[in-house]
Structures are given as C-alpha cells and as structure tokens.
Amino acid sequence: MSDKILEQRINIAFCVKIGNSASETLAQLTVAYGEYPLKKSSLFERHRRLREGRESVQDDPRSGQPETQRTDANVDRVGALVRSDRRLGVRLIAEDLDMNKETLRHIITEDLGMRQISAKMVPRILTDDQKQRRIHISSDLIHNAEMFDRVIAVRKRGTRIVYERAFLMQLRNSPIARTPPKNYPNFPASLMKGVDIPKENANIIPSPTKKDAVSEEPQDQFQMEI
Known part of the structure; x- marks a missing residue:
C-alpha cells in the first residue's frame, strides 16, 4: 500500500x-487530492465500515497463497x-515446502x-513402505536360499541363470510346452543332450558349433540368459 492511499x-x-x-x-478528498482520490465505490465502502465501528485502515488478511514467497x-x-540432504531436487523441495518451483x-x-556441479546418480531416498517391502523380500530370500545356487554371474545385459536339465526335460515333455521358448530359439545344441524334443520341432534346434563343443559348462545343466 502506498503512502498516499494510506493517507x-x-x-x-x-x-x-x-x-x-x-x-x-x-468532495473534500477531491479538493485535497485533485481529480484522482480513491475510487468512489471503494471510498463509500470504507466509509460505511468505519461508521459501523471498524478501527483499522489497513486491508483485511487475504486467503490463499501469499503474493510473494x-x-x-x-x-x-x-x-x-538443501544442506540437510543435497540429493534433493527442485521438484521435491517445492513439494515439501509447498512453494512455486520457479521461485x-x-x-x-x-x-x-x-x-549444480554435476548430475551424479545417487541412491534414492526410500519411503517407509519401500523399506518394509525390501525387508519382506530379503526375508523370503533367506528362507529360500537354494535359489541362489542357480545364479552364477551378473552381467551388464542381464543375469545368467542355470536351469537343471531335469526341469527342461519335464518342460519339453509337458503337453503345455511342446516347443522351446520363442524368446530363446538358439539353444546350444551340446547342452540339449538327453532332452526329449518332438520330431516336428527338431528343425528349430541348431546344430552344434565349435563354441558349444568346447564349452566347459556342466552337461547336466542348461544356461539361459534373461
């Protein structure tokens, strides 16, 4: 509010x-301040409020977001x-403090x-639900530790998992799965010994390669990349 309006x-x-x-x-304000005193409607409204007992000449507090943050x-x-956690970005800080992102x-x-010096990847801050879910998953893995016997290495493009040949034999002889999985048609032929494949599907099994012949992988197991 300007000093002239307050006056x-x-x-x-x-x-x-x-x-x-x-x-x-x-009329008196027009004489004192010229042709541009307060607007007539504003003056009459303020005059009425003061006559009814209002004391303050300041504006009433406005609801909603403040004019400036x-x-x-x-x-x-x-x-x-920011100093408590330098991993926070502008969006998270704005949501936490209920502020405009540009401000x-x-x-x-x-x-x-x-x-910002560098956009380095850092561990995300987990919520309480995510932490609890990790606890449950870890507990399940501890009680099913035999699953780790199938994981032999971790690669950039995925995890190599070893499947027992007995499981493959059961899968191939199943009336539900009579063909090798469509996503993995190029199985190493040297690792398919003893697996009962229907004759009508034999043409999609590749012939042994030199790499397969010198493979050092156990012959009673089958590898598949996922």
Missing part, C-alpha cells in the same frame, strides 16, 4: 469521526533443507548462491 484512508476515518457523510468526504523466512527454510530456483541460485 487518504486516515482522512476518511477523520471525516467519519466528525460526522461527515460519504458524499461530503468524497521469496521472503527471508522461506530462504532460511530452503537453505536448511524456488531463484532462491537457490540467487539468494543462496548455489548451483
């Missing part, structure tokens, strides 16, 4: 105190949160003088 409101309150009507108050208090809040960027870069 006019004080004068309106004075006119109400001495018993002037709203029209008389408007770039205050000293918010700068301190943002600084404290937050100005606070971080201009008021706090911070900038």
Whole structure:
C-alpha cells in the first residue's frame, strides 16, 4: 500500500469521526487530492465500515497463497533443507515446502548462491513402505536360499541363470510346452543332450558349433540368459 492511499484512508476515518457523510468526504478528498482520490465505490465502502465501528485502515488478511514467497523466512527454510540432504531436487523441495518451483530456483541460485556441479546418480531416498517391502523380500530370500545356487554371474545385459536339465526335460515333455521358448530359439545344441524334443520341432534346434563343443559348462545343466 502506498503512502498516499494510506493517507487518504486516515482522512476518511477523520471525516467519519466528525460526522461527515460519504458524499461530503468524497468532495473534500477531491479538493485535497485533485481529480484522482480513491475510487468512489471503494471510498463509500470504507466509509460505511468505519461508521459501523471498524478501527483499522489497513486491508483485511487475504486467503490463499501469499503474493510473494521469496521472503527471508522461506530462504532460511530452503537453505536448511538443501544442506540437510543435497540429493534433493527442485521438484521435491517445492513439494515439501509447498512453494512455486520457479521461485524456488531463484532462491537457490540467487539468494543462496548455489548451483549444480554435476548430475551424479545417487541412491534414492526410500519411503517407509519401500523399506518394509525390501525387508519382506530379503526375508523370503533367506528362507529360500537354494535359489541362489542357480545364479552364477551378473552381467551388464542381464543375469545368467542355470536351469537343471531335469526341469527342461519335464518342460519339453509337458503337453503345455511342446516347443522351446520363442524368446530363446538358439539353444546350444551340446547342452540339449538327453532332452526329449518332438520330431516336428527338431528343425528349430541348431546344430552344434565349435563354441558349444568346447564349452566347459556342466552337461547336466542348461544356461539361459534373461
């Protein structure tokens, strides 16, 4: 609020105190301030409120989001949160503090003088539900430790899992799965010995290669990459 508007409101309150009507108050303000005093509707509304007992000449508190969020208090809040966990991004900080993202960027870069040095991948912060789920999964793995006997290596493109040949034999003789999986048609032929494959599907089993012949993998197991 400008000083001129505040001065006019004080004068309106004075006119109400001495018993002037709203029209008389408007005429006196026009003489004092020229052609541009307060708007007529605003003056009449303020005159009515003061006559009914209002004392303050300030505006009423407004609901909703404040006009600006770039205050000293918010700068301190943002600084404290960023220093407590430097892995937080602008979006997470804005959601946590209920602030506008653009205003937050100005606070971080201009008021706090911070900038991002590198976009390094760091472990994400898990929620309580995610932590509890990991506990349950870990507990299940501990009680089913035999599953780890099938995992022999971890690669960049996936995990190599060893399947017992007895399981493959059961799978191939099953009336549900009479053919090798479509996703893995090129099985090493040297590892398929003893597996009963229907004759009509024999043409899709590749012939042994030199690599298969010198394979050091156990012959009673079958490897598949997933």
